[in-house]
Amino acid sequence: MNSIIQCLNNTAILVTYFCNGQYLEHVNRSHSTRGAIAEELAAVVRALWSGQYRFIATRDLRLGYISECASEAGDYSHHSLARYALSRNDNWLLSRRWNCPNCKEKRDAVKKLDISRLPPVLVIHFKRFYVDPKEYMCNAYRKKQTYIDFPLEDLDMRQFSLHSPPNHSYNLYAVSNHYGSMEGGHYTAYCKSSVYGKWYKYDDHVVTEIPSSEVKSSAAYILFYTSCSARQT
Numbered sequence: 001m002n003s004i005i006q007c008l009n010n011t012a013i014l015v016t017y018f019c020n021g022q023y024l025e026h027v028n029r030s031h032s033t034r035g036a037i038a039e040e041l042a043a044v045v046r047a048l049w050s051g052q053y054r055f056i057a058t059r060d061l062r063l064g065y066i067s068e069c070a071s072e073a074g075d076y077s078h079h080s081l082a083r084y085a086l087s088r089n090d091n092w093l094l095s096r097r098w099n100c101p102n103c104k105e106k107r108d109a110v111k112k113l114d115i116s117r118l119p120p121v122l123v124i125h126f127k128r129f130y131v132d133p134k135e136y137m138c139n140a141y142r143k144k145q146t147y148i149d150f151p152l153e154d155l156d157m158r159q160f161s162l163h164s165p166p167n168h169s170y171n172l173y174a175v176s177n178h179y180g181s182m183e184g185g186h187y188t189a190y191c192k193s194s195v196y197g198k199w200y201k202y203d204d205h206v207v208t209e210i211p212s213s214e215v216k217s218s219a220a221y222i223l224f225y226t227s228c229s230a231r232q233t
């Protein structure tokens, strides 16, 4: 939780959105949660940017309440689009025989997914956890520790886009890292400060500066990119 909050707290457009109160126009008070999660997150972001505290305890974020809301919201996965896109070249070309509606013959076909509109912030979630096929009856999750190479600057999304958008270049500004296994794991965050332009490691209440060469590791779990046109300011 701390790790993701640090990543969100370093998302410049989100910080502006919460700190200037713009989010209030969009909170859905008629929903069963009455906008409580947005209010709690806004309070945390404002506290972190107030400069008043060395660290804050996010248990105030009422974790139990959030998990209740999350299960109510169901299985929504906002990372799936990017995940499909980046696995497309390996897996989605998922070649198949396809029934052609014109000649009624089975033909070789290629299925692919393209992104029609690129977002200002791109979140890429590596699928590190999987159910061990040998133990699927007991839902035993395993973790892939594979090292994945990813660019810190200039991730070119043109190859995953339906059109050739003008703003196709993305820079990395945060990484949520996971160490250990499904049962006993630890999260940290690496975030690039929009104020100082340096990378920092957030490990619970300890924050240390790190060189950019340390950002890529086999612990990387969720990547946060910003469009160069919506550059972190």
Ligand SMILES: [Zn+2]
Binding pocket: 100, 101, 102, 103, 104, 105, 107
């Ligand atoms: Zn045909």
